Amino acid sequence: MIGLLKGMATTMKHALDGTTFTVEYPDVAPEVSPRFRGVHKFSQERCIWCRQCENVCPNDTIQIVQDEQRNGEQYNLHIGQCIYCRLCEEVCPVDAILLTQNFEFTADTKDEFVYNKEQLKNVPWYKEIDPLNAREPDRGAWVGEGEGEVDYQ
Amino acid sequence: MTPLQVQTFPEAIAAMLPWSGLWVDVLSALVGTFLVANFLLLNTAVAGPWAKRKITAAFTDRISVNRMGPAGILTIPADAVRLLSKEQIIPEGVDRPAWDMGPILIPFSALLGFAVIPMGSGIQVADPEVGIAFAFAASSIASLGLIMMGYASNNKYSLMGGLRAVASNIAYEIPLVVTGVSVILFTGSLRTSTIVAEQAQPLVTLWGVSIPQWFAFVNPFAFALFTVANLAEVGRNPFDIPEAPTELVAGYQTEYSSAYFVLIYLGEFIHIFLGGAIAATLFLGGPAGPGPAALGIVWFTAKIWAFYLFTQWARSAIPRLRVDQFIEIGWKGMLVLSFANLVLTAVIVGVLA
Amino acid sequence: MSLERPDEREEETAVEERSADEIGELLGDNVIGREEHINAPAYVIRPDAVQETLSTLKSEAGYDHLSCVTAQEYEDRYESIYHLKKYDDPTQEVSVVVPTDRENPVSESAEPVFRTADWHEREAYDLVGIEYDDHPDLRRILLPDTWQGHPLSRDYDQNRPQVVTLREHANPLQEDYKAGGQDSDTMLLNIGPHHPATHGVLHVETVLDGEQVANIDPDIGYLHRCEEQMCQNGTYRHQIMPYPDRWDYTANMPNEWAYARAAEALADIDVPEYAQVLRTMGSELSRMTGHFLALSTFALDVYGDFSAIFMYGMRDREKAQNILEDLTGQRMMYNYFRLGGVVWDLPEPREEFFEKTRDFLEDLPQALEEYHDLISANEILQMRTVDTGVLPPEVAKEYGATGPVARGSGVDYDLRRDDPYGYYDELDWDVVTEDGCDNYSRLLVRMREVEESAKIVGQCIDLLEEWPEDDRTIQSNVPRTLKPDDDTEVYRAVENAKGELGVYIRADGTDKPARFKIRSPCFSNLQTLPEMSTGEYVPDMIASLGSLDVVLGEVDR
Known part of the structure; x- marks a missing residue:
């Protein structure tokens, strides 16, 4: 009986203290960590079309189309298929693709989630924060040049 | 004890009308019951879509409905429209019309029970000699509805839910009624107005404050027994095994949607309120409370809501019993205790008399 | 771990360890070859001596934990690998490799020795296509019963449509089977795959006797994502x-x-x-x-x-x-x-x-x-x-x-x-x-x-x-x-x-x-x-x- 009463006292204590741990989401924007991985942002000025992001992507989310001179023509990314592993950003040697903290995206159909390079360029920063600074301490860490072959195309 | 001459609510209405005759009695009875039923439906409407969410959220540290109207109160009409505009799905192989009658029986039986409850401020639809026995009997009709729903749904979960509902009703109805009888031994009358009037007498006077002779103070043990049996009767934790969503996927009501779903929920909430009303009438002085007698309805409402809050509180913290333990507690525990209580009360009443 | 702990453990669980050659001797003629896995020595054994080998290892060498059964297909053979460990000291491992030929991939089931092999071998059968003699219940486990082919085998055609008409699917509602013959009062209740308490899409076929569980068979595979x-x-x-x-x-x-x-x-x-x-x-x-x-x-x-x-x-x-x-x-x-x-x-x-x-x-x-x-x-x-x-x-x-x-x-x-x-x-x-x-x-x-x-x-x-x-x-x-x-x-x-x-x-x-x-x-x-x-x-x-x-x-x- 004491255990029962203890349990009931505990829930009543929570009911009376008036604190909540949920937030009113659309009105109160959640705190997102600087490292959070959201929708990609693409920079055509930086991109050197090395196609490493396309190669490393585990589920073929990135599609790059080049002309005969290997100039980039298209950069398509299916943000609905993406698993947000951040490997593309990790292998990019020039920071041309970056995962913003922006997690709010909607569409009516799946097809609309296929972003081309213009759409990827226009992805806004979340709360105007450029997450590049959060990457700073360890950006070089992944490289691991080692002895293996480097598969630049 | 001479029964008090209490004017019932329809009589009061009839007295206000300038005419007389049979048709006036019928009309005023209809108007009276209409008003009382709507008062209860209003309470249920507040309790179901809104208060329940708010209460559960408070226990679980959440915010809950707050988008529509002040504190989200307008979610009530929104939910009503939403629920009623859903498709009424009638599964293949259900046994009609039993399947359709179940959901109607449940709120009906609960409302019927309220006919004899004195709600204060002169609101009481009828005051027959059998009073409280009628309330118990009417609320038990719900079991019939539950087994009809469970059996007619053509679903094994529903069948098990229906069987469990009947088992629980039988096991806990007896202790409930027997505990109620221990109160009637004091009053010597089944008439609800008499029971309430009896409790208005002072028990003791402490520091100039007169404590009324509420039977919850006279016999707290019986009150505790009654509250527990009542939880089982209305099917709330720790006795919610007929529904048991994590075992039986809501049991007898699995196959109901739209208007029928609303009716079932309505019925369940009115049942909780009826449970509270019977407990208030028998043990808490009915509509009695400080202040003028005209405030009776306010005190009465507060009491039935207190019982409702208690059911929600129990839900937040008390585990559900297993079905065999539940039956065992009913037959081996509650029944024995309630008869012990009855015998003890009878002896005390006999000695005092 | 505290400083005292390792010593204590060494005393209480000084698990006898046998060298790889000793185990090889213990298994005798059933061994037809030796391999070296990075984690453990591996013994290639005859496909009809699985039970004998495993029960020897279990009862005499103390390998009481069948951790995993891996099945795979090579160009010339199928192979089931039984990864054995000891509950008392899981660093002592041994692998038992059972090769079977491609035409007739049948080897003996380990189920009578280790109960856990039941599901593991069913999975091997389902995905790779090895059959196990003496297995009590060799059905598909992850894929539907109607699936054609074994997806991890080499000649599996991924493009082959797996269209199954509704009629061919086993209908779990249709057959209200009885646990104790036709006269019993049992009832089959499908708990899941969409049930509030199954924590995901698990289907538990439960045979009830009143409110009691007479028989129970978890049916998995609804969340198989390859x-x-x-x-x-x-x-x-x-x-x-x-x-x-x-x-x-x-x-x-x-x-x-x-x-x-x-x-x-x-x-x-x-x-x-x-x-x-x-x-x-x-x-x-x-x-x-x-x-x-x-x-x-x-x-x-x-x-x-x-x-x-x-x-x-x-x-x-x-x-x-x-x-x-x-x-x-x-x-x-x-x-x-x-x-x-x-x-x-x-x-x-x-x-x-x-x-x-x-x-x-x-x-x-x-x-x-x-x-x-x-x-x-x-x-x-x-x-x-x-x-x-x-x-x-x-x-x-x-x-x-x-x-x-x-x-x-x-x-x-x-x-x-x-x-x-x-x-x-x-x-x-x-x-x-x-x-x-x-x-x-x-x-x-x-x-x-x-x-x-x-x-x-x-x-x-x-x-x-x-x-x-x-x-x-x-x-x-x-x-x-x-x-x-x-x-x-x-x-x-x-x-x-x-x-x-x-x-x-x-x-x-x-x-x-x-x-x-x-x-x-x-x-x-x-x-x-x-x-x-x-x-x-x-x-x-x-x-x-x-x-x-x-x-x-x-x-x-």
């Missing part, structure tokens, strides 16, 4: 690591360690010590998130849908997730490990991170106190859970149960201590066991393991804070393209929140694995459900299922 095949199509270096997070999706990070451990053993990669500490801390925080969810959903099963405990559990899980989000950038699918280390150091400013984590750890005892008030001290809960869902230790071992399920049955087995990896053997913590063997014990084990995890995280935080700044290497130098040597095989396991999560990899000289097999702890643990629940009431079955804490993403892979 994880093994996806890993076989990914490169070692990068592309596999995002996926382990999706196996056990309640406590994700230890899963990454399972792959990292196997692949690092395969390619002989060292991990810097600093990264090991980070890995240990992240994994333990993640284990806590998993246990919070397990606790709170168990409360849902036993208390009902309006139990406040669920939200309190979510609240604490949320706090741990916030810390992990700061560390890794995601709340569930961390992708934090890399071969040879981790991807990120602690977030700057480090002090803020330490403070946040310490606050969480400081609040934890109070939160646990609340859980004890609400759950373990509750008399009704004790009535419900004590002595229900009983799993005796011998049975648990027989089914290969690991993790909190085994430890709740008094089996003192935890790979973090018994087969140490990461930084665990440098830290001071204890393995939690309970002897009750029932639902209540499993619940208590999880609650106490949260405390142990908190101890580990606290020590890791202290270590990280004092770590010299010039020695913070988070990744060793790993080639960009990994190509482990042809025909090297490794089976390595770690302790995730649910138990022993093992990964078997066979390399074929390319940058992708030739065979990637996942040994999921939930898969083995779920197998014990019939043992626990037969003869009990439906609510106890639901409670047992909750206390097993299966994650269907990991069962079905």
Whole structure:
């Protein structure tokens, strides 16, 4: 009986203290960590079309189309298929693709989630924060040049 | 004890009308019951879509409905429209019309029970000699509805839910009624107005404050027994095994949607309120409370809501019993205790008399 | 681990170890060849001597834990590998390789020796196509009964449509089969795949006698996502690591360690010590998130849908997730490990991170106190859970149960201590066991393991804070393209929140694995459900299922 009463006292204590741990989401924007991985942002000025992001992507989310001179023509990314592993950003040697903290995206159909390079360029920063600074301490860490072959195309 | 001459609510209405005759009695009875039923439906409407969410959220540290109207109160009409505009799905192989009658029986039986409850401020639809026995009997009709729903749904979960509902009703109805009888031994009358009037007498006077002779103070043990049996009767934790969503996927009501779903929920909430009303009438002085007698309805409402809050509180913290333990507690525990209580009360009443 | 502990253990469990040659002698003529796996010696045996070999190993050499059965197809043969271990000392391993020819892939079943082989062999039959003689119930397990072909076999045509008309599908509603012949009063109840208490899409075919369970058969595979095949199509270096997070999706990070451990053993990669500490801390925080969810959903099963405990559990899980989000950038699918280390150091400013984590750890005892008030001290809960869902230790071992399920049955087995990896053997913590063997014990084990995890995280935080700044290497130098040597095989396991999560990899000289097999702890643990629940009431079955804490993403892979 004491255990029962203890349990009931505990829930009543929570009911009376008036604190909540949920937030009113659309009105109160959640705190997102600087490292959070959201929708990609693409920079055509930086991109050197090395196609490493396309190669490393585990589920073929990135599609790059080049002309005969290997100039980039298209950069398509299916943000609905993406698993947000951040490997593309990790292998990019020039920071041309970056995962913003922006997690709010909607569409009516799946097809609309296929972003081309213009759409990827226009992805806004979340709360105007450029997450590049959060990457700073360890950006070089992944490289691991080692002895293996480097598969630049 | 001479029964008090209490004017019932329809009589009061009839007295206000300038005419007389049979048709006036019928009309005023209809108007009276209409008003009382709507008062209860209003309470249920507040309790179901809104208060329940708010209460559960408070226990679980959440915010809950707050988008529509002040504190989200307008979610009530929104939910009503939403629920009623859903498709009424009638599964293949259900046994009609039993399947359709179940959901109607449940709120009906609960409302019927309220006919004899004195709600204060002169609101009481009828005051027959059998009073409280009628309330118990009417609320038990719900079991019939539950087994009809469970059996007619053509679903094994529903069948098990229906069987469990009947088992629980039988096991806990007896202790409930027997505990109620221990109160009637004091009053010597089944008439609800008499029971309430009896409790208005002072028990003791402490520091100039007169404590009324509420039977919850006279016999707290019986009150505790009654509250527990009542939880089982209305099917709330720790006795919610007929529904048991994590075992039986809501049991007898699995196959109901739209208007029928609303009716079932309505019925369940009115049942909780009826449970509270019977407990208030028998043990808490009915509509009695400080202040003028005209405030009776306010005190009465507060009491039935207190019982409702208690059911929600129990839900937040008390585990559900297993079905065999539940039956065992009913037959081996509650029944024995309630008869012990009855015998003890009878002896005390006999000695005092 | 405390300083005294290792000595104690050595005394009490001085498990006799036999050399590889001694075992070879013990097995005698049944051995037709020897192989060397990275983790253990392997004996190639005749396909008709499986039972004899395994029972010799079990009874005479003490290998009482059939951890995993891997099946694969080579160009010229099929092969089943039985990975054996000892519960008393899991570092002693041995693999039994059973080759069968391609035309007639039949070998003897190990089920009479190890009960757990039942499901493992069914999976091998389902995905690879090896048939097992003497198996009691050789049906498909992950794929539907109507599936054509075996997806991991070499000649499987992926483009072949698997169209099955509705009529051909077994209709679980149609046949109301009776457990005790036509005259019995039993009833078949399909619990799941969409049921509030199955914690995912699990289908439990239950035969009820009144309210009691007469027979029970878990039907899995609804969440099969071809994880093994996806890993076989990914490169070692990068592309596999995002996926382990999706196996056990309640406590994700230890899963990454399972792959990292196997692949690092395969390619002989060292991990810097600093990264090991980070890995240990992240994994333990993640284990806590998993246990919070397990606790709170168990409360849902036993208390009902309006139990406040669920939200309190979510609240604490949320706090741990916030810390992990700061560390890794995601709340569930961390992708934090890399071969040879981790991807990120602690977030700057480090002090803020330490403070946040310490606050969480400081609040934890109070939160646990609340859980004890609400759950373990509750008399009704004790009535419900004590002595229900009983799993005796011998049975648990027989089914290969690991993790909190085994430890709740008094089996003192935890790979973090018994087969140490990461930084665990440098830290001071204890393995939690309970002897009750029932639902209540499993619940208590999880609650106490949260405390142990908190101890580990606290020590890791202290270590990280004092770590010299010039020695913070988070990744060793790993080639960009990994190509482990042809025909090297490794089976390595770690302790995730649910138990022993093992990964078997066979390399074929390319940058992708030739065979990637996942040994999921939930898969083995779920197998014990019939043992626990037969003869009990439906609510106890639901409670047992909750206390097993299966994650269907990991069962079905």
